[in-house]
Amino acid sequence: MAKKKMLEAREVKREYIMGKTVVRALRGVDIDIEQGEFVFIIGPSGSGKSTIMHILGALDHQTAGSVTLDGKEMARMSDWQLSMIRRNKIGFIFQNFNLVPSLNAIENVMLPLMTSDMNKTVLEARAIKLLKLVGLGHRIHHRPTELSGGERQRVAVARSLINEPEIILADEPTGELDTKTGTGIMQLMRKLCKEKGTTFVIVTHDTEYIQKGDKIFHIRDGLINQEIYKGGKVIE
Protein backbone atom coordinates (compact mmCIF):
# COMPACT_ATOMS: atom_id res chain seq x y z
CA MET A 1 0.00 0.00 0.00
CA ALA A 2 1.51 3.29 -1.09
CA LYS A 3 1.50 5.80 1.71
CA LYS A 4 0.99 9.50 1.17
CA LYS A 5 4.22 11.45 1.28
CA MET A 6 4.12 13.92 4.13
CA LEU A 7 7.46 15.63 4.41
CA GLU A 8 10.30 15.58 1.98
CA ALA A 9 13.72 17.20 2.52
CA ARG A 10 16.24 17.29 -0.30
CA GLU A 11 19.87 18.35 0.04
CA VAL A 12 18.95 20.61 2.95
CA LYS A 13 21.77 22.83 4.14
CA ARG A 14 21.72 25.27 7.00
CA GLU A 15 24.53 27.62 7.83
CA TYR A 16 24.79 30.12 10.64
CA ILE A 17 27.18 32.97 10.96
CA MET A 18 28.53 33.18 14.46
CA GLY A 19 30.91 36.08 14.76
CA LYS A 20 33.36 35.49 11.93
CA THR A 21 32.97 31.75 11.58
CA VAL A 22 30.38 29.98 9.50
CA VAL A 23 28.73 27.10 11.32
CA ARG A 24 27.46 24.45 8.94
CA ALA A 25 24.71 22.85 10.99
CA LEU A 26 23.29 20.82 8.10
CA ARG A 27 25.35 19.88 5.11
CA GLY A 28 22.91 18.21 2.72
CA VAL A 29 20.21 16.20 4.45
CA ASP A 30 17.63 14.04 2.68
CA ILE A 31 14.61 12.90 4.64
CA ASP A 32 11.34 11.33 3.55
CA ILE A 33 8.47 10.90 5.93
CA GLU A 34 5.19 9.27 4.97
CA GLN A 35 1.80 9.72 6.56
CA GLY A 36 1.25 7.83 9.81
CA GLU A 37 4.88 6.98 10.38
CA PHE A 38 6.54 7.05 13.79
CA VAL A 39 9.95 8.47 13.02
CA PHE A 40 13.01 9.06 15.20
CA ILE A 41 15.84 11.43 14.49
CA ILE A 42 18.76 10.56 16.72
CA GLY A 43 22.27 11.83 17.10
CA PRO A 44 24.68 13.35 19.58
CA SER A 45 24.23 16.93 20.76
CA GLY A 46 25.36 19.47 18.20
CA SER A 47 24.76 17.03 15.35
CA GLY A 48 22.06 19.20 13.80
CA LYS A 49 19.06 17.12 14.81
CA SER A 50 17.22 20.03 16.36
CA THR A 51 18.03 22.21 13.35
CA ILE A 52 16.47 19.75 10.93
CA MET A 53 13.44 19.44 13.16
CA HIS A 54 12.98 23.22 13.21
CA ILE A 55 13.20 23.32 9.45
CA LEU A 56 10.73 20.45 9.06
CA GLY A 57 8.45 22.23 11.50
CA ALA A 58 8.33 25.51 9.58
CA LEU A 59 10.16 27.29 12.37
CA ASP A 60 13.36 27.90 10.45
CA HIS A 61 14.46 28.28 6.84
CA GLN A 62 17.15 26.20 5.21
CA THR A 63 20.05 27.98 3.52
CA ALA A 64 19.92 25.64 0.51
CA GLY A 65 17.91 22.66 -0.67
CA SER A 66 14.17 22.14 -0.52
CA VAL A 67 11.63 21.07 2.07
CA THR A 68 8.09 20.26 1.00
CA LEU A 69 5.10 19.62 3.20
CA ASP A 70 2.20 18.01 1.35
CA GLY A 71 4.08 18.81 -1.83
CA LYS A 72 4.35 22.53 -1.06
CA GLU A 73 7.75 24.18 -0.86
CA MET A 74 8.05 25.94 2.49
CA ALA A 75 11.03 28.13 1.65
CA ARG A 76 8.77 30.38 -0.42
CA MET A 77 6.24 31.01 2.30
CA SER A 78 5.76 34.22 4.23
CA ASP A 79 5.93 34.45 8.00
CA TRP A 80 2.14 34.50 8.10
CA GLN A 81 1.81 31.44 5.86
CA LEU A 82 4.28 29.56 8.03
CA SER A 83 2.31 30.54 11.14
CA MET A 84 -0.80 29.16 9.46
CA ILE A 85 1.01 25.90 8.58
CA ARG A 86 2.11 25.56 12.21
CA ARG A 87 -1.38 26.35 13.43
CA ASN A 88 -3.23 24.01 11.10
CA LYS A 89 -0.93 21.15 10.16
CA ILE A 90 1.79 20.79 12.75
CA GLY A 91 1.86 20.03 16.46
CA PHE A 92 4.89 20.64 18.66
CA ILE A 93 6.11 18.94 21.81
CA PHE A 94 9.16 20.38 23.54
CA GLN A 95 11.72 19.04 25.96
CA ASN A 96 10.79 21.49 28.71
CA PHE A 97 7.05 21.32 27.95
CA ASN A 98 6.84 25.08 27.32
CA LEU A 99 3.45 25.56 28.89
CA VAL A 100 2.26 29.08 29.69
CA PRO A 101 2.44 29.35 33.49
CA SER A 102 -0.46 31.77 33.88
CA LEU A 103 -2.88 29.45 32.11
CA ASN A 104 -4.39 26.22 33.44
CA ALA A 105 -4.22 22.85 31.67
CA ILE A 106 -7.29 23.30 29.49
CA GLU A 107 -6.30 26.85 28.50
CA ASN A 108 -2.82 25.66 27.58
CA VAL A 109 -4.34 22.94 25.41
CA MET A 110 -6.60 25.45 23.68
CA LEU A 111 -3.78 27.94 23.19
CA PRO A 112 -2.85 27.12 19.55
CA LEU A 113 -6.43 27.73 18.41
CA MET A 114 -7.31 30.47 20.89
CA THR A 115 -6.69 33.05 18.19
CA SER A 116 -8.59 31.16 15.47
CA ASP A 117 -12.24 31.74 14.59
CA MET A 118 -13.16 28.41 16.11
CA ASN A 119 -16.21 28.36 18.37
CA LYS A 120 -15.11 28.47 22.04
CA THR A 121 -17.49 25.75 23.19
CA VAL A 122 -16.38 23.38 20.46
CA LEU A 123 -12.75 24.16 21.25
CA GLU A 124 -13.26 23.60 24.96
CA ALA A 125 -15.03 20.29 24.37
CA ARG A 126 -12.18 19.18 22.15
CA ALA A 127 -9.57 20.18 24.75
CA ILE A 128 -11.38 18.27 27.50
CA LYS A 129 -11.57 15.20 25.24
CA LEU A 130 -7.83 15.40 24.60
CA LEU A 131 -6.95 15.87 28.28
CA LYS A 132 -9.02 12.76 29.01
CA LEU A 133 -7.22 10.95 26.20
CA VAL A 134 -3.82 11.68 27.75
CA GLY A 135 -5.14 10.65 31.17
CA LEU A 136 -5.56 14.10 32.73
CA GLY A 137 -9.35 14.30 32.80
CA HIS A 138 -9.18 15.05 36.51
CA ARG A 139 -6.63 17.83 36.21
CA ILE A 140 -8.09 20.18 33.60
CA HIS A 141 -8.14 23.27 35.83
CA HIS A 142 -4.67 22.86 37.32
CA ARG A 143 -1.89 25.27 36.49
CA PRO A 144 1.44 23.89 35.23
CA THR A 145 3.07 24.53 38.62
CA GLU A 146 0.51 22.23 40.21
CA LEU A 147 1.36 19.36 37.86
CA SER A 148 4.23 16.86 37.84
CA GLY A 149 6.75 16.74 34.98
CA GLY A 150 5.01 13.79 33.36
CA GLU A 151 1.63 15.46 33.69
CA ARG A 152 2.96 18.67 32.16
CA GLN A 153 4.27 16.76 29.17
CA ARG A 154 0.88 15.08 28.82
CA VAL A 155 -0.69 18.55 28.71
CA ALA A 156 1.85 19.44 26.02
CA VAL A 157 0.93 16.30 24.06
CA ALA A 158 -2.74 17.22 24.32
CA ARG A 159 -1.87 20.73 23.16
CA SER A 160 -0.01 19.39 20.14
CA LEU A 161 -3.17 17.50 19.15
CA ILE A 162 -5.72 20.31 19.51
CA ASN A 163 -5.45 21.39 15.88
CA GLU A 164 -5.74 17.78 14.67
CA PRO A 165 -2.35 18.07 12.99
CA GLU A 166 -1.10 15.84 10.25
CA ILE A 167 2.30 15.74 11.84
CA ILE A 168 3.65 16.16 15.36
CA LEU A 169 7.24 17.16 15.93
CA ALA A 170 8.69 16.34 19.32
CA ASP A 171 12.02 17.72 20.43
CA GLU A 172 13.51 15.53 23.18
CA PRO A 173 10.06 14.92 24.68
CA THR A 174 11.43 12.62 27.38
CA GLY A 175 14.55 14.66 28.07
CA GLU A 176 13.41 16.06 31.37
CA LEU A 177 11.49 13.03 32.58
CA ASP A 178 12.55 9.92 34.50
CA THR A 179 12.62 6.63 32.59
CA LYS A 180 9.23 5.40 33.76
CA THR A 181 7.46 8.66 32.99
CA GLY A 182 9.38 8.99 29.73
CA THR A 183 8.31 5.50 28.66
CA GLY A 184 4.72 6.44 29.48
CA ILE A 185 4.90 9.51 27.25
CA MET A 186 6.52 7.50 24.45
CA GLN A 187 3.80 4.83 24.68
CA LEU A 188 1.15 7.52 24.61
CA MET A 189 2.59 8.99 21.42
CA ARG A 190 2.88 5.53 19.82
CA LYS A 191 -0.76 4.86 20.69
CA LEU A 192 -1.87 8.17 19.19
CA CYS A 193 0.11 7.42 16.04
CA LYS A 194 -1.58 4.07 15.66
CA GLU A 195 -5.11 5.15 16.60
CA LYS A 196 -5.29 8.54 14.97
CA GLY A 197 -2.85 7.96 12.15
CA THR A 198 -0.91 11.08 13.14
CA THR A 199 2.66 11.23 11.87
CA PHE A 200 5.26 11.64 14.63
CA VAL A 201 8.80 12.89 14.21
CA ILE A 202 10.72 12.58 17.45
CA VAL A 203 14.15 14.00 18.04
CA THR A 204 16.00 12.27 20.85
CA HIS A 205 19.41 11.16 21.94
CA ASP A 206 17.80 8.51 24.07
CA THR A 207 18.31 5.31 22.03
CA GLU A 208 16.26 3.31 24.50
CA TYR A 209 12.97 3.99 22.75
CA ILE A 210 13.94 3.84 19.11
CA GLN A 211 13.09 0.17 18.51
CA LYS A 212 9.48 1.33 18.40
CA GLY A 213 10.17 3.55 15.39
CA ASP A 214 9.05 2.90 11.83
CA LYS A 215 12.03 4.82 10.59
CA ILE A 216 15.13 6.10 12.30
CA PHE A 217 17.44 8.79 10.99
CA HIS A 218 20.82 8.94 12.56
CA ILE A 219 22.35 12.32 12.09
CA ARG A 220 25.98 13.23 12.74
CA ASP A 221 27.93 16.35 11.86
CA GLY A 222 25.05 17.73 9.83
CA LEU A 223 24.65 14.66 7.64
CA ILE A 224 22.32 11.67 7.74
CA ASN A 225 24.69 8.97 8.77
CA GLN A 226 22.36 6.04 8.58
CA GLU A 227 18.73 5.49 7.86
CA ILE A 228 17.66 2.57 9.95
CA TYR A 229 14.37 0.86 9.28
CA LYS A 230 12.35 -1.11 11.69
CA GLY A 231 13.89 -4.36 12.66
CA GLY A 232 17.39 -2.95 12.70
CA LYS A 233 17.93 -3.29 8.96
CA VAL A 234 20.54 -0.73 8.02
CA ILE A 235 20.38 1.08 4.74
CA GLU A 236 23.25 3.29 3.75
Next chain:
Amino acid sequence: MLRMALQNLLRKKSRTILAMLALIIGVMTIISLISITEGVKGRVTDVVSQMKGIVVTQEDVFMPTLSRLETSDINKIESIPGVSVAAPRIVGQIMLLKEGEKRSMTAQPFSIYGLDPAKEALTKKGSLPTGGTILRGRALKSGDTKAVVLDEDTAKDEKKLVGSKIELGGNKYTVVGLAEAVGGAGRMAVVPISEARDILEVPTDKITGIYVETNNPEDDKKIARLIEAKIDDSSAQTTEDFAQQLMGMLSNIDAFLWVISTISIVVGGLGIINTMLMSVRERKKEFGVLKAIGWTQENILQLVMYESILIGILGGIIGVTLGWIAVQIAKPLLGISIMTVTPSLAIQATLFAIIVGVIGGIYPAWETSRLDPIKAMSDR
Protein backbone atom coordinates in the same frame (compact mmCIF):
# COMPACT_ATOMS: atom_id res chain seq x y z
CA MET B 1 -7.06 36.66 24.64
CA LEU B 2 -8.17 39.60 26.79
CA ARG B 3 -8.41 37.26 29.75
CA MET B 4 -4.96 35.94 29.02
CA ALA B 5 -3.62 39.50 28.98
CA LEU B 6 -5.27 40.19 32.33
CA GLN B 7 -3.85 36.97 33.79
CA ASN B 8 -0.41 37.94 32.56
CA LEU B 9 -0.74 41.26 34.35
CA LEU B 10 -1.93 39.61 37.54
CA ARG B 11 1.02 37.22 37.45
CA LYS B 12 3.44 39.97 38.41
CA LYS B 13 1.26 42.33 40.39
CA SER B 14 3.99 44.54 41.78
CA ARG B 15 5.44 45.18 38.35
CA THR B 16 2.02 45.93 36.91
CA ILE B 17 1.45 48.45 39.69
CA LEU B 18 4.87 49.94 39.03
CA ALA B 19 3.99 50.33 35.37
CA MET B 20 0.80 52.07 36.34
CA LEU B 21 2.38 54.31 38.94
CA ALA B 22 3.68 57.04 36.64
CA LEU B 23 0.34 57.02 34.86
CA ILE B 24 -1.65 57.16 38.09
CA ILE B 25 0.38 60.14 39.31
CA GLY B 26 -0.03 61.88 35.96
CA VAL B 27 -3.78 61.40 35.86
CA MET B 28 -4.08 62.42 39.49
CA THR B 29 -2.14 65.61 38.87
CA ILE B 30 -4.21 66.52 35.84
CA ILE B 31 -7.48 65.81 37.62
CA SER B 32 -6.63 67.90 40.65
CA LEU B 33 -5.02 70.76 38.74
CA ILE B 34 -7.82 71.05 36.22
CA SER B 35 -10.51 70.95 38.89
CA ILE B 36 -8.64 73.63 40.85
CA THR B 37 -8.35 75.95 37.86
CA GLU B 38 -11.94 75.28 36.89
CA GLY B 39 -12.82 76.24 40.45
CA VAL B 40 -10.74 79.41 40.26
CA LYS B 41 -12.25 80.30 36.89
CA GLY B 42 -15.76 79.87 38.25
CA ARG B 43 -14.93 82.01 41.23
CA VAL B 44 -13.37 84.73 39.13
CA THR B 45 -16.29 84.82 36.74
CA ASP B 46 -18.66 85.10 39.69
CA VAL B 47 -16.71 87.93 41.29
CA VAL B 48 -16.30 89.83 38.03
CA SER B 49 -19.98 89.56 37.27
CA GLN B 50 -20.72 91.18 40.61
CA MET B 51 -18.48 94.14 39.97
CA LYS B 52 -19.61 97.40 38.52
CA GLY B 53 -18.00 100.74 38.17
CA ILE B 54 -14.41 101.63 38.97
CA VAL B 55 -12.25 100.41 41.83
CA VAL B 56 -9.50 102.78 42.92
CA THR B 57 -6.57 101.45 44.93
CA GLN B 58 -2.95 102.36 45.58
CA GLU B 59 -0.79 101.62 42.57
CA ASP B 60 1.29 98.41 42.47
CA VAL B 61 0.12 96.84 45.70
CA PHE B 62 0.22 93.12 46.00
CA MET B 63 -3.19 92.78 47.64
CA PRO B 64 -6.12 95.21 47.93
CA THR B 65 -5.87 94.94 51.72
CA LEU B 66 -2.40 96.50 51.63
CA SER B 67 -3.54 99.45 49.56
CA ARG B 68 -3.65 102.88 51.23
CA LEU B 69 -5.33 106.01 49.90
CA GLU B 70 -5.99 109.39 51.57
CA THR B 71 -9.48 109.90 52.93
CA SER B 72 -9.46 113.26 51.17
CA ASP B 73 -9.13 111.48 47.81
CA ILE B 74 -12.87 110.83 47.97
CA ASN B 75 -13.65 114.52 47.50
CA LYS B 76 -11.09 114.82 44.70
CA ILE B 77 -12.79 112.02 42.79
CA GLU B 78 -16.29 113.30 43.39
CA SER B 79 -15.22 116.65 41.90
CA ILE B 80 -14.52 114.95 38.55
CA PRO B 81 -17.42 115.59 36.15
CA GLY B 82 -19.40 112.47 35.33
CA VAL B 83 -18.76 110.79 38.69
CA SER B 84 -22.01 110.06 40.47
CA VAL B 85 -20.66 108.62 43.69
CA ALA B 86 -17.32 107.74 45.34
CA ALA B 87 -17.74 105.37 48.25
CA PRO B 88 -14.86 104.67 50.63
CA ARG B 89 -13.75 101.18 51.49
CA ILE B 90 -11.62 99.73 54.23
CA VAL B 91 -10.99 96.05 53.59
CA GLY B 92 -8.73 93.69 55.46
CA GLN B 93 -8.47 90.26 56.90
CA ILE B 94 -8.47 89.03 60.44
CA MET B 95 -8.46 85.58 61.97
CA LEU B 96 -11.82 84.67 63.37
CA LEU B 97 -11.22 83.16 66.81
CA LYS B 98 -13.54 81.09 68.85
CA GLU B 99 -14.74 82.65 72.03
CA GLY B 100 -12.01 82.75 74.66
CA GLU B 101 -9.25 81.78 72.22
CA LYS B 102 -6.08 83.83 72.00
CA ARG B 103 -4.77 82.17 68.86
CA SER B 104 -5.74 79.17 66.80
CA MET B 105 -4.07 76.99 64.20
CA THR B 106 -7.35 76.22 62.50
CA ALA B 107 -8.70 79.75 62.26
CA GLN B 108 -9.47 80.78 58.69
CA PRO B 109 -8.82 84.21 57.22
CA PHE B 110 -11.92 86.28 57.50
CA SER B 111 -12.58 89.39 55.44
CA ILE B 112 -13.72 92.63 56.99
CA TYR B 113 -15.48 95.09 54.68
CA GLY B 114 -15.86 98.55 56.09
CA LEU B 115 -18.16 100.92 54.19
CA ASP B 116 -20.10 104.09 54.60
CA PRO B 117 -23.85 103.21 54.56
CA ALA B 118 -24.82 106.75 53.52
CA LYS B 119 -22.59 106.65 50.43
CA GLU B 120 -23.50 103.05 49.71
CA ALA B 121 -27.16 104.00 49.46
CA LEU B 122 -26.25 106.26 46.51
CA THR B 123 -24.71 103.45 44.43
CA LYS B 124 -26.80 101.67 41.80
CA LYS B 125 -25.75 98.25 43.02
CA GLY B 126 -23.47 97.45 45.89
CA SER B 127 -20.01 96.64 44.73
CA LEU B 128 -19.52 94.13 47.51
CA PRO B 129 -19.10 90.48 46.64
CA THR B 130 -22.30 89.74 48.54
CA GLY B 131 -24.15 91.50 45.79
CA GLY B 132 -25.99 93.35 48.48
CA THR B 133 -28.83 90.84 48.60
CA ILE B 134 -29.97 90.65 52.19
CA LEU B 135 -31.61 87.36 53.07
CA ARG B 136 -32.53 88.08 56.67
CA GLY B 137 -32.55 91.21 58.77
CA ARG B 138 -31.41 94.42 57.05
CA ALA B 139 -28.45 96.11 55.44
CA LEU B 140 -26.26 98.54 57.36
CA LYS B 141 -27.65 102.04 57.63
CA SER B 142 -26.29 105.43 58.61
CA GLY B 143 -25.75 105.79 62.30
CA ASP B 144 -25.18 102.08 62.92
CA THR B 145 -22.51 101.28 65.50
CA LYS B 146 -21.24 97.87 66.53
CA ALA B 147 -23.44 96.37 63.83
CA VAL B 148 -22.42 93.71 61.30
CA VAL B 149 -23.84 91.96 58.25
CA LEU B 150 -22.51 88.41 57.84
CA ASP B 151 -22.65 86.13 54.83
CA GLU B 152 -25.01 83.21 55.38
CA ASP B 153 -22.24 80.57 55.27
CA THR B 154 -20.31 82.23 58.06
CA ALA B 155 -23.50 82.66 60.03
CA LYS B 156 -24.20 78.95 59.67
CA ASP B 157 -20.60 78.00 60.61
CA GLU B 158 -20.53 80.29 63.60
CA LYS B 159 -24.14 79.52 64.54
CA LYS B 160 -25.20 83.18 64.42
CA LEU B 161 -28.67 84.54 63.78
CA VAL B 162 -29.92 88.09 63.36
CA GLY B 163 -29.55 89.58 66.81
CA SER B 164 -26.62 87.35 67.83
CA LYS B 165 -23.35 88.83 69.01
CA ILE B 166 -20.02 88.10 67.34
CA GLU B 167 -16.54 89.08 68.50
CA LEU B 168 -14.39 90.84 65.91
CA GLY B 169 -10.98 92.25 66.85
CA GLY B 170 -11.81 92.23 70.53
CA ASN B 171 -15.20 94.02 70.33
CA LYS B 172 -18.68 92.54 70.33
CA TYR B 173 -20.91 93.26 67.35
CA THR B 174 -24.59 92.66 66.84
CA VAL B 175 -25.59 90.81 63.70
CA VAL B 176 -28.21 92.96 61.97
CA GLY B 177 -28.47 91.08 58.68
CA LEU B 178 -27.44 88.01 56.73
CA ALA B 179 -26.37 88.45 53.14
CA GLU B 180 -26.35 85.96 50.32
CA ALA B 181 -23.02 84.11 50.08
CA VAL B 182 -21.92 84.55 46.51
CA GLY B 183 -19.81 81.69 45.16
CA GLY B 184 -16.16 82.12 45.99
CA ALA B 185 -16.55 85.39 47.85
CA GLY B 186 -15.36 83.71 50.99
CA ARG B 187 -16.30 84.41 54.57
CA MET B 188 -16.87 88.04 55.36
CA ALA B 189 -18.32 90.60 57.70
CA VAL B 190 -19.59 93.98 56.52
CA VAL B 191 -19.29 96.70 59.13
CA PRO B 192 -19.54 100.54 59.22
CA ILE B 193 -16.29 102.08 58.02
CA SER B 194 -15.39 103.55 61.43
CA GLU B 195 -15.63 100.09 62.96
CA ALA B 196 -13.42 98.61 60.24
CA ARG B 197 -10.91 101.34 60.98
CA ASP B 198 -10.96 100.15 64.58
CA ILE B 199 -10.72 96.43 63.87
CA LEU B 200 -8.04 96.75 61.19
CA GLU B 201 -6.20 99.65 62.83
CA VAL B 202 -6.35 102.02 59.86
CA PRO B 203 -5.69 105.71 60.73
CA THR B 204 -8.54 108.22 60.18
CA ASP B 205 -6.88 109.90 57.22
CA LYS B 206 -6.45 106.61 55.34
CA ILE B 207 -8.73 104.21 53.51
CA THR B 208 -7.84 101.12 51.46
CA GLY B 209 -9.92 101.82 48.38
CA ILE B 210 -12.66 103.84 46.74
CA TYR B 211 -15.56 102.51 44.73
CA VAL B 212 -16.65 104.89 42.00
CA GLU B 213 -19.77 104.90 39.89
CA THR B 214 -20.30 107.16 36.91
CA ASN B 215 -23.37 108.66 35.31
CA ASN B 216 -22.65 106.83 32.09
CA PRO B 217 -20.86 103.47 32.34
CA GLU B 218 -19.47 103.97 28.83
CA ASP B 219 -17.27 106.74 30.24
CA ASP B 220 -15.79 104.43 32.89
CA LYS B 221 -12.49 103.97 31.08
CA LYS B 222 -12.01 107.66 30.42
CA ILE B 223 -12.87 108.61 33.98
CA ALA B 224 -10.56 105.92 35.37
CA ARG B 225 -7.66 107.58 33.53
CA LEU B 226 -8.68 110.98 34.91
CA ILE B 227 -8.70 109.57 38.45
CA GLU B 228 -5.21 108.13 38.01
CA ALA B 229 -4.01 111.50 36.74
CA LYS B 230 -5.56 113.36 39.64
CA ILE B 231 -4.42 111.09 42.49
CA ASP B 232 -0.76 110.23 42.82
CA ASP B 233 0.20 106.56 43.01
CA SER B 234 -3.32 105.40 42.32
CA SER B 235 -4.68 102.72 40.09
CA ALA B 236 -8.26 102.93 38.83
CA GLN B 237 -9.60 99.79 37.31
CA THR B 238 -12.84 99.26 35.48
CA THR B 239 -14.64 95.94 35.45
CA GLU B 240 -13.44 95.51 31.91
CA ASP B 241 -9.81 96.03 32.97
CA PHE B 242 -10.24 93.45 35.68
CA ALA B 243 -11.80 90.91 33.39
CA GLN B 244 -9.00 91.36 30.88
CA GLN B 245 -6.34 90.97 33.54
CA LEU B 246 -7.92 87.91 35.02
CA MET B 247 -8.48 86.26 31.67
CA GLY B 248 -4.83 86.86 30.85
CA MET B 249 -3.86 85.20 34.10
CA LEU B 250 -6.18 82.27 33.45
CA SER B 251 -4.81 81.66 29.99
CA ASN B 252 -1.37 81.45 31.60
CA ILE B 253 -2.71 78.81 33.94
CA ASP B 254 -4.15 76.92 30.99
CA ALA B 255 -0.77 76.97 29.25
CA PHE B 256 0.86 75.75 32.43
CA LEU B 257 -1.64 72.89 32.62
CA TRP B 258 -0.81 71.91 29.08
CA VAL B 259 2.85 71.70 29.99
CA ILE B 260 2.08 69.56 33.03
CA SER B 261 -0.19 67.30 30.97
CA THR B 262 2.44 66.87 28.30
CA ILE B 263 5.04 65.97 30.90
CA SER B 264 2.63 63.46 32.43
CA ILE B 265 2.02 61.88 29.03
CA VAL B 266 5.73 61.54 28.37
CA VAL B 267 6.56 60.22 31.85
CA GLY B 268 3.57 57.87 31.92
CA GLY B 269 4.34 56.63 28.42
CA LEU B 270 8.00 56.05 29.23
CA GLY B 271 7.02 54.21 32.40
CA ILE B 272 4.81 51.86 30.42
CA ILE B 273 7.34 51.34 27.64
CA ASN B 274 10.00 50.57 30.22
CA THR B 275 8.00 48.09 32.25
CA MET B 276 6.37 46.47 29.24
CA LEU B 277 9.74 45.99 27.57
CA MET B 278 11.14 44.44 30.73
CA SER B 279 8.07 42.25 31.03
CA VAL B 280 7.99 40.99 27.42
CA ARG B 281 11.73 40.38 27.31
CA GLU B 282 11.42 38.28 30.44
CA ARG B 283 8.71 36.23 28.74
CA LYS B 284 10.55 35.90 25.45
CA LYS B 285 10.45 32.14 25.65
CA GLU B 286 6.72 32.12 26.19
CA PHE B 287 6.15 34.29 23.13
CA GLY B 288 8.51 32.02 21.17
CA VAL B 289 6.29 29.08 22.09
CA LEU B 290 3.14 30.96 21.07
CA LYS B 291 4.73 31.71 17.73
CA ALA B 292 5.85 28.09 17.33
CA ILE B 293 2.38 26.68 17.97
CA GLY B 294 0.81 28.83 15.30
CA TRP B 295 0.23 32.33 16.64
CA THR B 296 0.82 34.97 13.99
CA GLN B 297 2.76 38.21 14.45
CA GLU B 298 -0.58 40.01 14.63
CA ASN B 299 -1.85 37.73 17.41
CA ILE B 300 1.21 38.43 19.54
CA LEU B 301 1.06 42.14 18.76
CA GLN B 302 -2.54 42.09 19.91
CA LEU B 303 -1.77 40.28 23.17
CA VAL B 304 0.97 42.73 24.18
CA MET B 305 -1.18 45.71 23.18
CA TYR B 306 -4.04 44.35 25.30
CA GLU B 307 -1.73 44.13 28.29
CA SER B 308 -0.52 47.68 27.76
CA ILE B 309 -4.02 49.07 27.20
CA LEU B 310 -5.27 47.27 30.32
CA ILE B 311 -2.50 49.00 32.27
CA GLY B 312 -3.76 52.28 30.77
CA ILE B 313 -7.38 51.59 31.72
CA LEU B 314 -6.57 50.45 35.25
CA GLY B 315 -4.07 53.28 35.75
CA GLY B 316 -6.64 55.77 34.48
CA ILE B 317 -9.41 54.54 36.77
CA ILE B 318 -7.13 54.45 39.80
CA GLY B 319 -5.68 57.86 38.92
CA VAL B 320 -9.12 59.43 38.55
CA THR B 321 -10.25 57.91 41.85
CA LEU B 322 -7.17 59.13 43.70
CA GLY B 323 -7.45 62.52 42.02
CA TRP B 324 -11.04 62.76 43.15
CA ILE B 325 -10.00 61.90 46.70
CA ALA B 326 -7.21 64.50 46.53
CA VAL B 327 -9.73 67.13 45.43
CA GLN B 328 -12.05 66.25 48.32
CA ILE B 329 -9.13 66.66 50.71
CA ALA B 330 -7.91 69.88 49.10
CA LYS B 331 -11.32 71.55 48.94
CA PRO B 332 -11.58 72.65 52.57
CA LEU B 333 -7.84 73.36 52.76
CA LEU B 334 -7.90 75.73 49.80
CA GLY B 335 -11.35 77.06 50.56
CA ILE B 336 -12.44 76.71 46.94
CA SER B 337 -15.87 75.21 47.16
CA ILE B 338 -16.55 75.13 43.42
CA MET B 339 -13.79 72.59 42.80
CA THR B 340 -15.38 69.48 41.34
CA VAL B 341 -14.32 66.52 39.26
CA THR B 342 -16.92 66.56 36.51
CA PRO B 343 -17.82 63.31 34.74
CA SER B 344 -16.44 64.70 31.49
CA LEU B 345 -13.12 65.48 33.18
CA ALA B 346 -13.00 61.93 34.62
CA ILE B 347 -13.76 60.43 31.22
CA GLN B 348 -11.20 62.62 29.48
CA ALA B 349 -8.51 61.71 32.01
CA THR B 350 -9.27 57.99 31.64
CA LEU B 351 -9.18 58.27 27.85
CA PHE B 352 -5.87 60.07 28.16
CA ALA B 353 -4.51 57.17 30.26
CA ILE B 354 -5.73 54.65 27.69
CA ILE B 355 -4.04 56.59 24.90
CA VAL B 356 -0.82 56.57 26.91
CA GLY B 357 -1.28 52.80 27.30
CA VAL B 358 -1.63 52.41 23.54
CA ILE B 359 1.40 54.56 22.79
CA GLY B 360 3.46 52.86 25.51
CA GLY B 361 2.60 49.40 24.17
CA ILE B 362 3.45 49.97 20.52
CA TYR B 363 7.19 49.48 20.68
CA PRO B 364 7.25 46.50 23.07
CA ALA B 365 4.47 44.83 21.04
CA TRP B 366 6.25 45.44 17.77
CA GLU B 367 9.52 44.08 19.11
CA THR B 368 7.85 40.98 20.55
CA SER B 369 5.84 40.20 17.45
CA ARG B 370 9.03 40.04 15.39
CA LEU B 371 10.74 37.49 17.62
CA ASP B 372 12.34 34.53 15.93
CA PRO B 373 10.60 31.59 17.65
CA ILE B 374 13.71 29.40 17.80
CA LYS B 375 15.93 32.08 19.28
CA ALA B 376 13.20 33.11 21.67
CA MET B 377 12.60 29.55 22.85
CA SER B 378 16.29 28.90 23.48
CA ASP B 379 16.42 32.05 25.60
CA ARG B 380 17.01 31.19 29.24
